[in-house]
Amino acid sequence: MNIFRLTADMTHLMSVIVLLLKIHTIKSCAGISLKTQELYAIVFTCRYLDIFTDFISFYNTIMKVIFLWTSFSIVWYMRYHKIVRRSYDKDQDTFRHVFLMLPCLVLALLINERFTFKEVMWTFSFYLEAVAILPQLVLLQRTRNIDNLTGQYIFLLGAYRALYILNWIYRYVTEPNYVHWIPWMSGLVQTLLYGDFFYYYFLSWKNNVKLQLPA
């Protein structure tokens, strides 16, 4: 474990807490894409298939449980909670996320470290997470008013992957023959997809104005 990875995991945890706070306290999921939340639930399910077979550490297991539990809770809130679901904008959240899943699955079957079920699922989860934010970014373009919590949620979600890249650089430098191209490339694509959001988020912070993405 290194400081980059610990900070990254805490940032990821913070993003989930911010979203759950928004949904649980003000009972609203306005501006949040259910498609992205469903993709994240799939990402964690496919990535943590080893939760019962490979014990790494208490930290690792506890964090896996937290990410699985919170991602499914958020999907449940947005789909079935009688108040929260009313603020879900299904007419705007129309990204066909199945078109993201199929190419990622095919790619995982073709490019992986080991052709076993768990490993292909693990690889699929990285390719899918790289593009999982797309429905959310499309929804942001469409909904004009982005509230602070939504902006903070997306910022933290993007920042965690950027911090993981620092972790991967650190591990590559300090650990002999630590090479994992699949997470590295996926993580790089994922972070780059947040590029313009980070730019406009920084501008809104610097000019102290509301976050607005260009149409």
Add this chain to the structure above:
Amino acid sequence: DVKPEPHDEL
């Protein structure tokens, strides 16, 4: 065959 080391990152 040697068991590959598990993925240790989240």
